[in-house]
Amino acid sequence: MFAYTMRRLLMLIPVLIGMTLITFSIVHLIPGNPAQVILGETATATAIQDLEESMGLNKPYPVQYTIYITDLLQGDLGTSLRSKSPISSEIWPYIAATFELTIFAMLFAVFIGVNAGIISAWKQNSWFDFLAMLFALIGVSMPVFWLALMEQWIFAQQLDWFPSSGRQNNRDPMEPITYFYVLDSLIHLDFARTITNLKHLVLPSIALGTIPMAIIARMTRSSMLEVMKSDYIRTVRAKGSGQFLVIYKHALKNALIPVLTVIGLQTGVLLGGAILTETIFSWPGIGRYVYEAISYRDYPVIQSGILVIAFIFVMINLIVDLLYKYIDPRIKY
Amino acid sequence: MKLKFSFLITLLLALILVLGACSGDGSATGGETDDEPTENGSETEDIDESDATEDDGEEQVLIFARGGDSESLDPGSTTDGESSRVTRQVLESLLEFDKESFEVKPALAHDWDVSEDGLTYTFYLEEGVTFHDGTDFNAEAVKVNFERWSDPEHEYAFTDDGYVYSMYGTMFGGFKGDEGHVIQEINVVSDHEIEFVLSRPLGFFLQNMAMTYFAITSPAALEEYGAAINENPVGTGPFKFVNWSKDDSLTLEKFEDYRVEGLPKLDRVVFEVIPDNAARLISLRSGEIDIMDGLNPDDAVGVESDDSLVLHTRAENNFGYVGFNVQKEPLDQLEVRQAINHAIDREAIAEALYAGYANPAKNPLPPSYMGYNDEVVEYEYDLDRAKELLAEAGYEDGLEIELWTMPVARPYMPDPETVAEIVQSNLADIGIEVKIVREEWAPYLEKTLQGEQQMFMLGWSGTNGDPDYFLSSLLHGSNVGSSNRTFYENDEVDELLDQAKVAIDQDERAEFYKQAQELIAEDSPMVTLVHSTPVLATTSSVVNYVPHPSTSESLAEVELQN
Numbered sequence: 001m002f003a004y005t006m007r008r009l010l011m012l013i014p015v016l017i018g019m020t021l022i023t024f025s026i027v028h029l030i031p032g033n034p035a036q037v038i039l040g041e042t043a044t045a046t047a048i049q050d051l052e053e054s055m056g057l058n059k060p061y062p063v064q065y066t067i068y069i070t071d072l073l074q075g076d077l078g079t080s081l082r083s084k085s086p087i088s089s090e091i092w093p094y095i096a097a098t099f100e101l102t103i104f105a106m107l108f109a110v111f112i113g114v115n116a117g118i119i120s121a122w123k124q125n126s127w128f129d130f131l132a133m134l135f136a137l138i139g140v141s142m143p144v145f146w147l148a149l150m151e152q153w154i155f156a157q158q159l160d161w162f163p164s165s166g167r168q169n170n171r172d173p174m175e176p177i178t179y180f181y182v183l184d185s186l187i188h189l190d191f192a193r194t195i196t197n198l199k200h201l202v203l204p205s206i207a208l209g210t211i212p213m214a215i216i217a218r219m220t221r222s223s224m225l226e227v228m229k230s231d232y233i234r235t236v237r238a239k240g241s242g243q244f245l246v247i248y249k250h251a252l253k254n255a256l257i258p259v260l261t262v263i264g265l266q267t268g269v270l271l272g273g274a275i276l277t278e279t280i281f282s283w284p285g286i287g288r289y290v291y292e293a294i295s296y297r298d299y300p301v302i303q304s305g306i307l308v309i310a311f312i313f314v315m316i317n318l319i320v321d322l323l324y325k326y327i328d329p330r331i332k333y
Numbered sequence: 334m335k336l337k338f339s340f341l342i343t344l345l346l347a348l349i350l351v352l353g354a355c356s357g358d359g360s361a362t363g364g365e366t367d368d369e370p371t372e373n374g375s376e377t378e379d380i381d382e383s384d385a386t387e388d389d390g391e392e393q394v395l396i397f398a399r400g401g402d403s404e405s406l407d408p409g410s411t412t413d414g415e416s417s418r419v420t421r422q423v424l425e426s427l428l429e430f431d432k433e434s435f436e437v438k439p440a441l442a443h444d445w446d447v448s449e450d451g452l453t454y455t456f457y458l459e460e461g462v463t464f465h466d467g468t469d470f471n472a473e474a475v476k477v478n479f480e481r482w483s484d485p486e487h488e489y490a491f492t493d494d495g496y497v498y499s500m501y502g503t504m505f506g507g508f509k510g511d512e513g514h515v516i517q518e519i520n521v522v523s524d525h526e527i528e529f530v531l532s533r534p535l536g537f538f539l540q541n542m543a544m545t546y547f548a549i550t551s552p553a554a555l556e557e558y559g560a561a562i563n564e565n566p567v568g569t570g571p572f573k574f575v576n577w578s579k580d581d582s583l584t585l586e587k588f589e590d591y592r593v594e595g596l597p598k599l600d601r602v603v604f605e606v607i608p609d610n611a612a613r614l615i616s617l618r619s620g621e622i623d624i625m626d627g628l629n630p631d632d633a634v635g636v637e638s639d640d641s642l643v644l645h646t647r648a649e650n651n652f653g654y655v656g657f658n659v660q661k662e663p664l665d666q667l668e669v670r671q672a673i674n675h676a677i678d679r680e681a682i683a684e685a686l687y688a689g690y691a692n693p694a695k696n697p698l699p700p701s702y703m704g705y706n707d708e709v710v711e712y713e714y715d716l717d718r719a720k721e722l723l724a725e726a727g728y729e730d731g732l733e734i735e736l737w738t739m740p741v742a743r744p745y746m747p748d749p750e751t752v753a754e755i756v757q758s759n760l761a762d763i764g765i766e767v768k769i770v771r772e773e774w775a776p777y778l779e780k781t782l783q784g785e786q787q788m789f790m791l792g793w794s795g796t797n798g799d800p801d802y803f804l805s806s807l808l809h810g811s812n813v814g815s816s817n818r819t820f821y822e823n824d825e826v827d828e829l830l831d832q833a834k835v836a837i838d839q840d841e842r843a844e845f846y847k848q849a850q851e852l853i854a855e856d857s858p859m860v861t862l863v864h865s866t867p868v869l870a871t872t873s874s875v876v877n878y879v880p881h882p883s884t885s886e887s888l889a890e891v892e893l894q895n
């Protein structure tokens with residue numbers, strides 16, 4: 001297990017190097033001179049030239065890449081062209097925001113998705129099954145931005161139950177510590193604020209969690225149905241176990257392995273930043289960070305941002321692989 | 334493992350492609366309209382009260398929501414409007430613009446003198462003013478700031494950290510050592526008197542001094558923060574900087590020792606980023622924010638009919654146009670350009686696209702500007718005349734022209750795609766077949782600079798309220814290859830613009846500009862489409878808020894009332 005983990009971690013190195021090469025090339029293939037984009041339509045030619053020089057963009061690509069990699073090896077993710085601040089210090093609040101949102105979105109998705117899937121399998125072809133799978137189908141195909149705007153319109157504007165944007169009450173902002181705002185408010189022992197911050201999470205979590213929820217529900221259902229047909233379930237039943245015990249104790253564990261893969265992949269995707277959700281709910285996450293960087297042609301941020309996203313993605317995969325063993329001890333690495 | 338790796342790469346490529354595809358029309362989002370006016374005024378008040386109780390009752394906190402975040406809080410090294418909107422509250426310039434116009438008023442300098450020859454400007458500075466860090470504001474501080482912008486070698490220029498003061502270069506003709514650089518010397522006469530000696534007269538020198546980009550930073554703070562000054566602004570303004578969570582919120586608080594007694598009224602101002610226009614309006618309606626910038630013109634009607642909201646418009650300070658590359662066939666023929674000008678229905682465009690919040694333009698200068706020539710005869714929408722002109726040019730049988738379409742929305746052009754389609758159908762009426770060309774924003778700007786286009790769409794927004802910034806930038810021959818994308822060169826016009834630039838008497842300058850506009854109109858290097866008046870909304874509890882045409886207004890006098 002340890003050796004396996006180490007091997008996987010070592011594999012990260014070529015993956016990340018490949019990643020830097022790809023992002024670097026693609027970023028430089030995007031048409032458009034960053035100096036021109038930053039200065040806009042009112043820029044003069046000399047201003048553009050000055051800015052290019054000061055950003056080091058007039059150097060040949062291999063030189064730019066070497067500088068980038070050398071800095072990277074020293075733990076320096078580069079400096080944002082737009083804000084002139086070091087990315088390594090700038091990126092954390094964005095990552096924390098995305099993690100926080102992803103955790104709540106996935107909690108929602110997994111809890112509802114797995115249970116809906118189980119009940120659908122249990123009561124196969126019942127009205128619940130049809131209804132749940134219909135909703136799952138709608139959920140998978142629903143445009144996120146539409147769902148997000150509808151949520152805002154109904155729950156923020158009409159009913160006024162939840163705030164429509166942001167991470168906290170900005171009239172009275174709090175001193176961030178970890179940048180996980182819910183956690184921060186707990187550290188401050190300010191529980192009224194915890195409630196406020198949780199309320200800010202509700203609408204974006206639902207918007208972001210809907211698609212994974214639908215996928216998980218469908219996956220759980222089909223996986224459950226398959227397991228339920230297997231011999232050992234028949235044996236358990238023959239021993240006289242009740243339906244609830246059969247499902248939650250015996251069938252679920254085996255049915256969960258493919259579901260876990262889906263959960264892992266979906267978590268990775270969400271952590272990569274959900275640009276639409278983050279934009280509509282003005283949630284300052286990693287997706288917005290990279291997206292804004294693209295419109296500014298902020299090369300270092302695009303490169304490092306994607307690198308960090310890729311890193312997170314690989315780590316989530318690793319964790320999922322390690323979890324398999326916990327669920328099914330028969331698995332050997 | 335192998336499979337996962339390739340999946341990862343595929344996913345990454347897909348991500349990059351999607352991001353790349355999205356990047357062009359970033360600011361064009363928000364087309365979803367929210368046209369349901371609601372009657373939940375009472376609920377809005379509820380949330381205001383509950384928020385207020387959380388803030389120990391009496392604090393006045395205003396939330397200003399906008400579409401994008403600031404780039405930098407060092408005013409000199411940015412040209413970004415979202416940045417100067419914030420720095421306007423924290424730092425002050427020697428002069429400032431009047432509330433609703435570009436008329437120059439005293440700020441850190443209470444008075445000034447100009448020498449006969451227009452080469453020496455003396456400013457008398459306010460006494461007893463302190464920066465937010467407690468150090469004194471004086472003539473030496475002003476000098477340090479100007480030297481920092483003009484001299485890349487200056488210890489506070491932070492050139493190695495990527496600081497470029499492009500607005501300074503544009504407004505003062507370059508940097509130290511450049512031939513065109515206009516500020517020759519800065520002399521500290523006494524603690525509160527400073528003298529600027531120019532190498533040649535500059536007609537809009539005072540206008541420049543009122544720009545938010547040339548606001549004075551505390552030299553002690555430059556020393557303390559170094560290149561991190563862009564995240565730690567220290568000025569003399571009504572509000573001082575507290576903190577900034579990027580792409581989220583930026584908080585300022587009242588500066589107790591502000592030089593004007595009784596101001597500011599608010600205890601705190603928070604600038605919040607809500608990228609989507611429709612979502613921002615929902616936040617305003619539910620009382621989470623107090624002021625929203627960037628309202629869709631289509632939503633203005635809904636805001637007006639809502640008692641809990643107030644609609645504001647900014648005075649026009651921009652103009653959108655369809656430019657001709659006058660050096661390319663067939664647009665090098667005057668008749669063709671005039672024919673197209675007669676064939677485009679400006680009124681219809683202003684009405685259809687800006688929901689009436691725009692006026693048809695006849696000059697490349699907003700009407701409120703000094704020297705605006707109202708006597709210029711506009712090109713009337715007249716298809717017969719257009720066809721006649723085309724026939725004169727030898728194109729009775731029609732012709733084909735490319736029109737380059739902007740990929741991003743701008744206040745002067747909120748929906749470029751539709752404008753392009755209207756132009757296309759207008760010109761089809763006189764037998765011109767328009768082919769629409771699409772490019773991404775950065776290549777669009779670069780290629781139009783190099784003259785690859787025939788017709789193109791673009792616009793211009795003012796910063797210092799001077800006609801020179803519009804007319805010279807867009808149409809002076811020396812700016813071909815820089816900001817003059819029509820490649821229009823007329824020696825007579827150039828001469829007039831040059832004279833206007835160096836004249837000191839403002840009436841004389843106005844006269845030059847008027848003559849220039851007449852010649853420009855005759856030559857028809859562009860179809861001047863519209864001047865738009867951007868709309869924004871506040872809740873009805875916001876009082877004394879006056880939007881400035883430059884988009885950066887002081888919030889010192891704004892109050893919240895219930």
